[in-house]
Amino acid sequence: MDSPIYVEKQLREAQQAFAEQNPQSQKAHLDAHHHLPGGNTRTVLHAEPFPITWIAGKEARLTSLDGREYIDLLGEFSAGIFGHSEPRIAKAVHQALESGWNFGGNNLLEKDFARKVCQRFGPSGIDLVRFTNSGTEANTTAVAASIAITGRKKILVFSSGYHGSTLVFPMISAQASTELSMNLPYDFVYAPYNNITETREVINNLPKDSLAAILVEPIQGSGGCRPAKKEFMQFLRETATSTGAFLVVDEVMSSRLGPSGYSATLGVKADMMTLGKYVGGGMTFGAFGGRRDVMELFDPSRKGLFHPGTYNNNVVSMSAGIVGLDIYNEEEVDRLNLLGRRLKEEVQSVLIKEQIYPTELADPHASIIEVDRLDGTTEIEVAGLGHRISKMPAMFITGEGSMLNIRFTGPVSKSWQALFYHHALSNQIFIATRGYTPLSLRVSHADVDRYVSLIRDFVARHRDHLRA
Structure with a gap:
């Protein structure tokens, strides 16, 4: 099966499963259309087929209207660095x-x-x-x-x-x-x-x-x-x-x-x-x-x-x-950045092992640096290694310290991104639809381990369509 057809089929199935598991959030979303355009007052929070409605948060955990508890790795897009109940x-x-x-x-x-x-x-x-x-x-x-x-x-x-x-x-x-x-x-x-x-x-x-x-x-x-x-x-x-x-x-x-x-x-x-x-x-x-x-x-x-x-x-x-x-003093800044660096390195190790990354990126400590051009293209440099790579991997991670982002490239990158978002939700981890995960002070090493595990599972499941 061609990759575009494959990922679209996988995404449809993931969205259908999500809708079946979250009927109360779906109802709340549809009811909100009576007073909010698209049931929404903050565009970035929209997700297909509908966003989860939250009713409570404590430390690094969120509880949905449908009664499920999620690890929050979105941290309110960086604003929620202290968690939900400091x-x-x-x-x-x-x-x-x-x-x-x-x-x-x-x-x-x-x-x-x-x-x-x-x-x-x-x-x-x-x-x-x-x-x-x-x-x-x-x-x-x-x-x-x-x-x-x-x-x-x-x-x-x-x-x-x-x-x-x-x-x-x-x-x-x-x-x-x-x-x-x-x-x-x-x-x-x-x-x-x-x-x-x-x-x-x-x-x-x-x-x-x-x-x-x-x-x-x-x-x-x-x-x-x-x-x-x-x-x-x-x-x-x-x-x-x-x-x-x-x-x-x-x-x-x-x-x-x-x-x-x-x-x-x-x-x-x-x-x-x-x-x-x-x-x-x-x-x-x-x-x-x-x-x-x-x-x-x-x-x-x-x-x-x-x-x-x-x-x-x-x-x-x-x-x-x-x-x-x-x-959030100097000690906590350093601690949270170290936790983020550990997460990034472990994710890159998964992508290297499964041959998603090209050989030029076969170093878990490497960082992808993007250099845009006036013609609308982007060149990729490997920070610290002094060379460029000819092709961006289909799935990769970018960022520094406690600000990280799982991303995808290619003609159906948006579908891959949506599929990954739903994969995270199915494992009861909440991230941005665009894969953004700014860590909060309440995120633990165990939470990071769980996120790495679901990424490992995602890559193993779809490796044949993600490999460079």
């Missing part, structure tokens, strides 16, 4: 609410939290900080500030970049895309991620003094946990300095990978850096910070940049964030 955060939130909320004024919590954020992320570039309600809002504000301060218009963005619901760049030729877009109407300039030569070419072709900001993720979360090369990030830092543009580093997700953020581990300091919900204890939160001279323009007494926001300093996020930064 008692110290619950206590902090409860204590904050006891004194009232929605003050319409300043409070002591925001001042304490700001001090801790600046101390924590200072090495990545945050001298002063401002709070928002989400990572999306932090990124849009940083971009808007770059334009206002420089008086320029162009924003350099990268293939497969995602910076929030109004800053989505899924393809290199996005200018010509016929898909509906809700991106902000800025003058975006598209460049290939991880490609110094062609990015330099794009920048050199811009009018002089037109570039306001370079907006980049050091690891592309939504794009598949694709790490930037150190030299690429350093090139962007040098370019921003030489052109007078702002380097805006989106660390909404990746800041979890280093004690002071991932940029600091690469030796790169941002002009502005953005943070997301895990920094606020997993609550409604975002932040942007940066160089003192830039951030002081937000000082209201100087009548500079106007940045309101009813919930910017809400007591829930401020209180949870203060405690959360203490919990």
Whole structure:
């Protein structure tokens, strides 16, 4: 049987079995159509034939409406790094609410939290900080500030970049895309991620003094946990300095990978850096910070940049964030990254043993680095080995530390990805439909073993159609 026919048949059977096992979630999904378009208010959570409805969570476990318990390896797309029931955060939130909320004024919590954020992320570039309600809002504000301060218009963005619901760049030729877009109407300039030569070419072709900001993720979360090369990030830092543009580093997700953020581990300091919900204890939160001279323009007494926001300093996020930064300290950052590295190496060992990986990738410690091109193709490098491979394996794992992603390539990659998602659910492990698994602090070695086991089973079952 041809692989496309094979995987489509397997997927139909998996989805049918899923529907039979989850009738209450199906009913809840269909009932929700009366008031929500497609029964959904958050697009990324949609799954075919319907998503699971959750009714409870504790530590790294989720309970569905149909009464099944799952290991949660999605960790709320990185925002849920503390699990679902961290008692110290619950206590902090409860204590904050006891004194009232929605003050319409300043409070002591925001001042304490700001001090801790600046101390924590200072090495990545945050001298002063401002709070928002989400990572999306932090990124849009940083971009808007770059334009206002420089008086320029162009924003350099990268293939497969995602910076929030109004800053989505899924393809290199996005200018010509016929898909509906809700991106902000800025003058975006598209460049290939991880490609110094062609990015330099794009920048050199811009009018002089037109570039306001370079907006980049050091690891592309939504794009598949694709790490930037150190030299690429350093090139962007040098370019921003030489052109007078702002380097805006989106660390909404990746800041979890280093004690002071991932940029600091690469030796790169941002002009502005953005943070997301895990920094606020997993609550409604975002932040942007940066160089003192830039951030002081937000000082209201100087009548500079106007940045309101009813919930910017809400007591829930401020209180949870203060405690959360203490919990996710340097020791825990290292521990969680080690657990992620162990998971990645064991998965790669499975893929090597079953001959899914080509011989050039026959090292469980190797890392796949993707270098995009202006023509829409991607070249694959093997980090640390100094060579490229001619063909991406049909199934592979990417990421760094505790941010990992199982991915597929080829003409029916979406079907393989969906089949793997349902295979994980059938083993009562919850992951993103795109294979994303940012580990939480409550994930155990036993949970990782169980995930590796189901991957081993998946590969063994489908090896003849996955082999390179």
